[in-house]
Amino acid sequence: MLFRLEVIMTINIGVDLHKTQFTTFARTGQGMFGKFSTGDEGYQKFLKLISDWQGEGHTVRLGVESTGNTRYFRNRMEKTGVEVIVINTLKFKVVNESVKKTDRHDAATIAEFLEKDMLPESTLCSVKTEQLRRLLAVRRSLVQTKVGIKNQIHSMLVSLGMEDKKSSLQSKRGRQKVLDALDRAVTELVAQPLFETIDLLEQQVKKIEAELERLTTEDRVVELLKTIPGCGPITAWTVRAGIDDIRRFASAKKLAAYAGLVPWVQSSNETSHYGKITKRGPEELRTALVQLVLGMVRYQKVTARWRIMERYQMLKSTKGSGKSIVATARKLAMMIWHMLSSDQPFRPGLMLDTEIWEKADAMRASTRNPA
Numbered sequence: 001m002l003f004r005l006e007v008i009m010t011i012n013i014g015v016d017l018h019k020t021q022f023t024t025f026a027r028t029g030q031g032m033f034g035k036f037s038t039g040d041e042g043y044q045k046f047l048k049l050i051s052d053w054q055g056e057g058h059t060v061r062l063g064v065e066s067t068g069n070t071r072y073f074r075n076r077m078e079k080t081g082v083e084v085i086v087i088n089t090l091k092f093k094v095v096n097e098s099v100k101k102t103d104r105h106d107a108a109t110i111a112e113f114l115e116k117d118m119l120p121e122s123t124l125c126s127v128k129t130e131q132l133r134r135l136l137a138v139r140r141s142l143v144q145t146k147v148g149i150k151n152q153i154h155s156m157l158v159s160l161g162m163e164d165k166k167s168s169l170q171s172k173r174g175r176q177k178v179l180d181a182l183d184r185a186v187t188e189l190v191a192q193p194l195f196e197t198i199d200l201l202e203q204q205v206k207k208i209e210a211e212l213e214r215l216t217t218e219d220r221v222v223e224l225l226k227t228i229p230g231c232g233p234i235t236a237w238t239v240r241a242g243i244d245d246i247r248r249f250a251s252a253k254k255l256a257a258y259a260g261l262v263p264w265v266q267s268s269n270e271t272s273h274y275g276k277i278t279k280r281g282p283e284e285l286r287t288a289l290v291q292l293v294l295g296m297v298r299y300q301k302v303t304a305r306w307r308i309m310e311r312y313q314m315l316k317s318t319k320g321s322g323k324s325i326v327a328t329a330r331k332l333a334m335m336i337w338h339m340l341s342s343d344q345p346f347r348p349g350l351m352l353d354t355e356i357w358e359k360a361d362a363m364r365a366s367t368r369n370p371a
Contacts, residue, residue: 011053014110015064016103017073022046023103025111033104038069043076050082063114065089066122074124090280091120125244132215132241136284139208146201149194153178156190172199212237220343221246225336227345229302230295235288239336242285246341252334259286261330277326289329289336297325306351308332 009028016023021042024034034049036042050060062077063085064070074084087110094109113119125133150169157164162181168174175195179187216222216237225236242259249255256262259282264275279286293312296303303309308331315324339346 010059010061012111012115013060013062014107014112014114015062015073016106016110017064017067017070018103019069022073023107025104025107027111027115031108033107035103038073047076047080050077050080054081061085061114063087063110063119065092065110066124071124071130085114085119086122086124088120088122123248128215129241129244132212132237135208135212135215136238136241139205139212140284142201142205142208146198146205149198149201153191153194156186160186169198209233216240221340224339224343224345228292228336229346229348230299231292235291235295238284238288239292242282242288243336243340246337249337252337255337256330256333257281259289259330259333261286261289261326261333286329289333290325292332293325293328296328302348303351306348308335308351 011026011028013024013026017038019038021035021037024036024046026032026034034046036046053060061083064073065087066089070086074086077084092113094113110119153169154164154166157178160182168178175198179191179195182191213233219240221240221243222233222236225231225239226233243255246255249258253262257278258280260278260280263277266273266275296306296309297312300309308328311331312324312328315327319327338344
């Protein structure tokens with residue numbers, strides 16, 4: 001498929017990418033649609049078209065939404081020297097909210113906004129971060145499955161009128177005691193397969209954790225995160241995978257917003273309304289930050305006099321436990337940004353230096369209420 005252009009130009013191409021195929025629209029005067037498979041043959045045909053345009057002296061740019069196979073698509077395109085803009089779908093609602101939702105129309109819309117340099121760009125995470133995210137996702141799925149099986153066993157024990165303790169299934173010895181107390185038929189047909197599945201799942205979880213440990217052996221971000229009291233390896237890996245590169249965030253507030261811990265705000269004229277937190281961004285990162293706060297709450301022998309915990313207790317007395325935990329998680333996210341940006345470990349001494357916090361509070365108050 002050849003289409004010769006007489007004038008040297010920059011060709012902006014919108015791509016509507018799916019699992020099995022992608023539709024393109026090239027803004028070449030009258031415009032040009034194309035449809036290609038995501039197999040090797042389809043990519044070769046599309047790359048041949050781009051190569052022909054480049055051979056005529058044209059510059060080619062591509063705009064594509066962020067989906068599951070966007071990284072592979074971008075890598076194949078960039079090998080030929082093509083600039084690829086990955087679209088931030090949260091900020092680009094023109095396609096999702098269009099009343100005319102077709103592949104051709106979406107590709108044409110992307111190409112139009114690309115030509116005007118109006119596409120909000122999204123940054124793909126590094127290959128290492130993607131590996132961490134995949135491993136953590138598999139681990140999370142295995143753990144959830146194990147919990148589901150344990151709940152099923154607990155329910156069975158209750159129905160049989162047996163003593164049921166949460167700790168009875170936590171170790172192999174405890175599980176063996178349960179097997180010994182069950183009827184033989186129940187043991188062989190019901191309980192034994194479930195216990196064997198639990199053992200297998202635990203083995204797989206340990207393998208994944210070993211690989212996560214290997215990938216982050218000399219990871220500076222993980223080392224810094226572990227200096228936070230109550231931050232274990234799983235939480236540190238999760239926060240590391242969620243943040244990726246701290247340089248992506250221009251300020252501490254940007255990181256808190258990315259984690260979805262900031263409230264919705266609608267401001268018009270002299271009226272401002274604040275709602276619940278946005279919950280945008282990685283749910284795993286937001287959950288890990290909340291768990292860090294809960295760890296600090298449980299560690300009160302050390303953290304009770306920390307300024308951040310004093311604020312938590314003050315908010316809890318007026319706003320309740322849930323809102324106070326979320327507000328503290330937002331503050332903690334901002335603290336983590338400062339830690340990682342300055343390459344400094346967590347310093348408990350600063351948490352005790354209330355003078356610093358009081359000066360900061362006074363500065364914020366004077367900014368909000370100028371004389």
